Amino acid sequence: GESxxxxxxxxSVQEGDNSIINCAYSNSASDYFIWxxxxxxxxxxxxxxxxxxxxxxxxxxxxxxxxxxVKHLSLQIAATQPGDSxxxxxxxxxxxxxxxxxxxxxxxxxxx
Amino acid sequence: GAVVSQHPSWVICKSGTSxxxxxxxxxxxxTTMFWYRQFPKQSLMLMATSNEGSxxxxxxxxxxxxxxxxxxxxTLSTLTVTSAHPEDSSFYICSVSGISYxxxxxxxxxxxxxx
Numbered sequence: 001g002e003s004x005x006x007x008x009x010x011x012s013v014q015e016g017d018n019s020i021i022n023c024a025y026s027n028s029a030s031d032y033f034i035w036x037x038x039x040x041x042x043x044x045x046x047x048x049x050x051x052x053x054x055x056x057x058x059x060x061x062x063x064x065x066x067x068x069x070v071k072h073l074s075l076q077i078a079a080t081q082p083g084d085s086x087x088x089x090x091x092x093x094x095x096x097x098x099x100x101x102x103x104x105x106x107x108x109x110x111x112x
Numbered sequence: 113g114a115v116v117s118q119h120p121s122w123v124i125c126k127s128g129t130s131x132x133x134x135x136x137x138x139x140x141x142x143t144t145m146f147w148y149r150q151f152p153k154q155s156l157m158l159m160a161t162s163n164e165g166s167x168x169x170x171x172x173x174x175x176x177x178x179x180x181x182x183x184x185x186x187t188l189s190t191l192t193v194t195s196a197h198p199e200d201s202s203f204y205i206c207s208v209s210g211i212s213y214x215x216x217x218x219x220x221x222x223x224x225x226x227x
Contacts, residue, residue, distance in 0.1 A: 043116075
């Protein structure tokens with residue numbers, strides 16, 4: 001039979017506001033982290049990454065923060081736009097060629 | 113990054129039949145490809161790692177005889193869901209491992225519905 005899906009955490013923001021999406025990762029040995037954006041019915045799209053020797057990295061309108069002490073990762077989106085509406089996943093890995101372990105995801109909804 | 117395609121984008125089949133899903137790396141020779149499964153409102157779960165010219169490595173709990181993976185060339189990996197059942201209905205996504213450290217580029221996914 002059909003499996004029952006979990007309810008994704010959701011974040012609803014007003015257009016133009018900043019968004020912060022959080023992620024707790026599981027493996028203290030993980031040394032590379034990536035944020036992906038997944039729109040409905042599509043594959044994940046790379047947003048930004050960070051290695052464990054850094055605690056902050058900035059891209060265009062996005063910033064990733066890494067706190068290894070508490071195994072926490074966050075994605076900040078500045079001036080959120082309707083096109084940012086999607087599910088956002090963090091992923092962790094360790095070692096070269098290591099497997100990606102995905103977090104549960106957060107659904108971002110941007111209200112115009 | 114690498115451009116990855118999947119075919120078909122969606123498929124509906126009857127219970128008990130087999131379905132083949134193709135994953136192609138269009139502009140990059142990929143020695144390693146990954147297959148994921150994603151149920152509604154859930155995260156991506158790695159099913160197997162596919163290495164060109166060798167047997168795939170399956171994750172714990174994934175039946176290798178049910179989910180057959182073939183990676184015969186550097187640009188093509190296929191996933192065959194054998195004797196599909198309604199519980200196999202899911203979104204199947206492949207990814208290609210890039211040159212740089214742990215980069216993965218994802219395909220658009222294939223929606224499988226088993227009636």
